[in-house]
Amino acid sequence: MRLIVPFPPGGAFDTIGRPWADRIKPYLGTVVIENIGGAGGGVGAAQATRSRPDGYTLLLGGATTHITEALLKTKPTFDPLKDLEAISPIAVTAFAIAVHPSVPANDLKELVAYVKAHPGKMSYGSAGHGSLNHLTGELFKLKTGLTDFPHVPYRGAGPGLTDLLAGQIPALVPAMTNIVAEHHRAGKLKVLAVTHGKRLAAAPELPTAVEQGLPDLVAPNFIGVYAPTGVPKDIVDAIAAANLKLLAEKSYQELLISGTFELEPPSSPAVYRRYVDSEIERWRPIVTTMGIKID
Numbered sequence: 001m002r003l004i005v006p007f008p009p010g011g012a013f014d015t016i017g018r019p020w021a022d023r024i025k026p027y028l029g030t031v032v033i034e035n036i037g038g039a040g041g042g043v044g045a046a047q048a049t050r051s052r053p054d055g056y057t058l059l060l061g062g063a064t065t066h067i068t069e070a071l072l073k074t075k076p077t078f079d080p081l082k083d084l085e086a087i088s089p090i091a092v093t094a095f096a097i098a099v100h101p102s103v104p105a106n107d108l109k110e111l112v113a114y115v116k117a118h119p120g121k122m123s124y125g126s127a128g129h130g131s132l133n134h135l136t137g138e139l140f141k142l143k144t145g146l147t148d149f150p151h152v153p154y155r156g157a158g159p160g161l162t163d164l165l166a167g168q169i170p171a172l173v174p175a176m177t178n179i180v181a182e183h184h185r186a187g188k189l190k191v192l193a194v195t196h197g198k199r200l201a202a203a204p205e206l207p208t209a210v211e212q213g214l215p216d217l218v219a220p221n222f223i224g225v226y227a228p229t230g231v232p233k234d235i236v237d238a239i240a241a242a243n244l245k246l247l248a249e250k251s252y253q254e255l256l257i258s259g260t261f262e263l264e265p266p267s268s269p270a271v272y273r274r275y276v277d278s279e280i281e282r283w284r285p286i287v288t289t290m291g292i293k294i295d
Helices: 012-023 039-049 063-072 108-117 132-144 157-165 178-185 233-247 250-258 269-290
Strands: 002-005 032-035 057-062 084-093 096-099 124-126 151-153 190-194 221-228
Touching: 002 012, 002 039, 012 032, 012 057, 012 084, 012 221, 012 250, 039 057, 039 063, 039 084, 039 221, 057 063, 057 084, 063 132, 063 221, 063 269, 084 233, 084 269, 096 108, 096 178, 108 132, 108 190, 124 132, 124 157, 132 151, 132 269, 157 178, 178 190, 221 233, 221 269, 233 250, 233 269
Parallel strands: 002 032, 002 057, 124 151
Antiparallel strands: 057 221, 084 221, 096 190
């Protein structure tokens, strides 16, 4: 089997995908990772939809891959609700609003004040135009009245993080991973907020945006297992059952939590599909207000 990870190595999807492929072996057999980045996850996801629906090609998809195609693209390359089968959740990750140590801001209020006081100096990066990282950054701008804080798209959060650490870009909205947390603790970057409704179990020292007066800045990036539509139901159910067995392992739960991911409650493919639908609908009016489109 192969698992398409629709982002380059180094980001949250890759951080979840590789341990999942290794740990799922007793239940599904060997799973080979294939990183296919580009278009905010759209290139890899589109390739998954074109794969033979036999259960041997899976996609590590989620909010970024689905919301981008469903809501942002004027000419979507696939329909995430019709062309992909939502099988089973794995975890949820928050996003971080992070800056280079040279930026004299220690919370969101100070960041907003600094950006407004230095027009033309600040920009922020994300995992790609139309990615949920990008939408989170634009939602932050919308809720704080920032206008002069341009977006710089990368082909995944990994390259963006490299540039942030090198001081090539002053701010970044990466998915929150243990790598980001470790760089924060080492003083190589500053995480000013996480976009989860509560503090993360693995990084309780990091404040949420909600705590800092932005109750609407909650952006969970759900990540789970998908397959091209048409995979027989018995195979879908078998993959879901294997994932639930893995998620029940205490050591795997601890691995996810230590990576700053939050556990998803176990669910059937039908329940997971309804959750994915509801998240897309939650973002729909927000995306309409922001007016972001991808040609």
